[in-house]
Amino acid sequence: IDTIEVNDELQDTIEYYLAKANVSHKVNLTIGNALEVIPNFTFTYDMIYIDGEKKEYPQYLTLCIEKLNIGGYIIADNVLWNGKVIDPLCNDEQTAAIRQFNKMVQNNNQLENVLLPIRDGMMIVRKKY
Structure with missing residues (x-):
């Protein structure tokens, strides 16, 4: 680990x-800083858990997809961000980044996901290929 x-x-x-x-x-x-550390990891992983700086979630996703084995999972915490992601009036940097992360997951054909609407929201993402 x-x-x-x-x-x-x-x-x-x-x-x-x-x-x-x-x-x-x-x-x-x-x-x-995860953005500096992750590129230096030489291994690939079956599971990656993301619960870091919210404004960096989109960058985490990009880095983690590269380090994730096919069939592996990313579990991302706080993807509903206390409901702010669905409030069009919430446009702070963290909320915007989590919205972007969620859209990136949805728009990436090599990923499939399930969003668990518990507490702050948790997304389970699987790398298909």
């Missing part, structure tokens, strides 16, 4: 709980 955390102040806490759960040997923690 590879995980990215942008906030270096959380590193000790994350490492503590990984050790407490006895999974430190299974998890590679990278501290940094």
Whole structure:
């Protein structure tokens, strides 16, 4: 498991709980900006979970599709953004980016998806080819 955390102040806490759960040997923690870190990953993945900076969701999607195996899944959190994505009056940077992410998923023929309308919305995306 590879995980990215942008906030270096959380590193000790994350490492503590990984050790407490006895999974430190299974998890590679990278501290940094996901947009800079993801391109350096040399592996491809069966599952990628996105819950980062909302204004960067479209870029995350582009990077993650390249790193995702065929038949693999992207699980994206907060895709309804407290209902703001359907409110035409909400045009802040984060809402606009999540709208763009959702449209990118819908318009990409190599992807299929299901949106779970629970809490802030979660989208499960499968790479078909």
